[in-house]
Amino acid sequence: MKHVGQTGSQGRAAVTAVRVDPVEVSGLCDEGLRARLGEIGRAESALTAMKAAALGEIVRRKGASAAEHAAKDTLSISGRAARGDVKAAVALGELDMTRDALADGLVPAGHARLIARAATEGPIDEGFLAQRAQREGYDEFRRTVARHQADHSSDDGTSLLEQQRQARSGRVFTSRDNDMVVLNAQFDSVTGARLATVIAAMERHLYHHEDPTARPSHPQRTADAIAKLILEPDAQRPAGTSLLVVADYDMVNHQLTNARLSDGTPIPIGEIANVAADAHVLPAIFNHATGDLRMGRSRRTATDLQRAALALRDQGCVGCGVSPDHCRSHHIIEWRDDGPTDYGNLVSVCNRCHDKIHHEGFAVKHNPNTGRYRLQPPTRPPHDTNGRTGSRAPPR
DSSP states (O other), rough: OOEEEEEEETSEEEEEEEEOOOGGGOOOOOOHHHHHHHHHHHHHHHHHHHHHHHHHHHHHHOHHHHHHHHHHHTTOOOHHHHHHHHHHHHTTTOHHHHHHHHTTTOOOOHHHHHHHHOOOOOOOOHHHHHHHHTTSOHHHHHHHHHHHHHOOOOOHEEEEEEEHTTTEEEEHHHHHETEEEEEEEOOOHHHHHHHHHHHHHHHHHHHSSSSSTSOOOHHHHHHHHHHHHHHTTTOOOOOOOEEEEEEEEEEETTTEEEEEEEESBOOOHHHHHHHHHHHHHEOOOOOOSOOOOTTTTTTOOOOHHHHHHHHHHHHSSSTTTGGGGGEEEEEEOGGGOOOOBBBGGGGEEEHHHHHHHHOOOOOEOOTTTOEEEEEEESSSSEEEEEEEETTOOOOO
C-alpha cells in the first residue's frame, strides 16, 4: 500500500491517496498471497478513515441526516449502512488515536467500529483499546472491548445491559428480492444467549434425526429449528438447553466477580440471580484441578463437565469463533488412534470446521504462549490417489 500526500498543519501526513499496485496473484507463493491480503486490508482501513473524515465534515456542515443521505445516494448503500457509517464517523471524530491508527492501516475497520461504538456507550481508555486492536483478531478484540466496558462501568455493566435492552428490535417482512419472509431481530447479550442456546439445542436434535446422506446446510437447519420452536411451542424442548454462566470467586472479599457467558461476554453479577429465577442455569464455578476431566478410553463422547470446561477455555469454535452453543468436542489425537477423551485432548469445533479437519487436511495447533488452540490449514490441497485436488479423505 502506498500513501501519497502532503504534511498537514499539525505535522502529520494528510493522506490524499491510497494506492495498491495490481499484481498477478497466480505467481505469488502462499506467504506472498497472505502479504497481499495484508496490504489490501491496510488500504481498506485507510479508505475507511477517509470516508469517515468526509462524512464527519458533512455532518459538521449540514447535519447527520444530510450525511446519511449523501452516503446512501453516493455510495449506493442501504439506509441502515449509511446510518452506521455516519454514526461511526461522528464517534471517530473524537477518537484521535483510533482514527490515526485506522488511517495508517494499523487497525482494521471492524475494530475501529467496535471502539467507536463503545465510546458512545460509556467511558473507555482509548489508548488501551487502540493498542489491543493492533494485535488481536476480531472475535478476541470484541470480547476485550466488552470486558473493558464492564470494567470501566460504575455499575458493573448494568447500565450497558439496560441500553441493549432498550435498543432491542425485531422485524418480520417480505424480501423484495425473492418474496421470502425475513425475520430480523436483535437482543441484549443475556436474552440473546438464552435464545441461541435453545435454538442450538433444537439444531442438534434435528441433526441427529437427519438422513446422513442428505443433510441440509447449517443456515437451513437453523431456519428449520426456529420454525419448529415458533410453530410447535408445545413440543418438548430438546435436552441440552442449559445456559452456561461463569463467575470467579474472590477468596479475600468472599464474593463472586467477573460474571460472564460461555463466550466471554461479561454480564453484571446481579444478572445471575435474574437468569436463575426463570432459566435452567448450569453452574460453572468449579476448580479445573478437582473436576473429573479425564475419561480416558472409558467413553468416546465428552461429559457435561468437559463440554462446560471446553466452552470456557475455547470460548467457541477454535477454527471460526462461532458460539460454543454450535460446537462439538473433537479429539486432537483421534479416538481411532487411541486418543483419550480427556480435557487436554479435546477442542471445541463447529460442524463446518470439523469437516475441515476430517476432509480438508486442517490440523489443530496449540499455542503454548497463550494456551489457545487454532486450526491450521494444510500446506497443500488434499489429493486423491489419482493426484486430483479437492477429494474428501475418509472421516476419522
